[in-house]
Amino acid sequence: MFHTKTLNLPYLPQLEQKCKINLSLSIFKNGGDPMITQNLTDSLYSRTTSDEWVGAVPKIFRSAVDKVRDLVSSDPATNPHPPSRWIKQHVRTDHDDQWESQLQDLQVQSKLLDIIVLEDESEAWKCVRYSLPSGQLAFLIRAGCDTLPSPVNLARWKVQHDTRCGLCHQPRCTLAHILSACQKALTLGHYTWRHDCVLKCIARHLAINTEKSEQELLLRVDLPGMLTEQSTIPASVCTTNLRPDIFLQCGESRGIVGELTIPNNSTTNLENAKIRKSTKYLGLVADLSEHFEDVDLVTLEVGALGHYHPHDLMAAMSILMPGTSKRTIKSLLTDIVRTVVNASYTVFSNRRVEDDWAHKPFIYYHHDKRVYEIPI
């Protein structure tokens, strides 16, 4: 979690390293008296070798000093004083490489590497990390490196022997099972509730945009109180058994079908969900094409821990919210991430509770405010 591409929480060795880099930069950059430079460098080296309590830090720092010296002296004629940001970026990249090579060897913590790829791309956690309630932040941190007390982890820590799921009694209950694969949780409506909380969050933004729009827009969302017919696709347009989450009609000539999925949090699962949903609605798009000149199918995938492919989601939301600024869409994405994290945290906290969630109040975020809403 201290990895710079995930939560990037400040921690003592890193802060110390930062100070040392700044100091070494000032030594090499100012190019003062060579004797002072040498003495300062020697004292830095000697301090790091004698500081045993900081463990791995002396090594990291030593490489930082070496790096700074190499960068400054590599081509003094063309670049006598490289910008400190540039040097820090080099040192940071080295630092990340060290983290990643160590993580590769760790069986459990290596799962963090999956998150790092997604987080580097979407920065989902970075946009919500400081505004999450403390329980959820701890949940997010521990979920990222799979150190939450799932039955499999509790058995690994020798706290208990039973690795079965508290709801469906599947023999190996992992975090992924609890958050996305438990059949009993599915039957009890836990995942549907999470899905609908996120859909509610999106629908509220869409409804505001639809009202403001100068175009003639008709929005139908598969949520209680937002649907007057059996399906989101009006019977007057076409008859279908399918029930996509969103249908937006723009005048008489354009129809947009939207479908939201919250798969387990990994690049592969996000991509598979996209393919699965696109295939599912191919026939519907063909049927709608007989009624409308233009038909778009947009699939929205958000991982159970709040990650998404930003280009895909930004593009999908731009189609669903025509005329909306990028800034507004980014604010919606932040609301979505917070809603997903909150809902997954609730699903995890209730991993042994056999409650039916069909009428559980929705909890979602709207412009950073937490909203409770009882389904109609």
Ligand SMILES: [Zn+2]
């Ligand atoms: Zn289960």
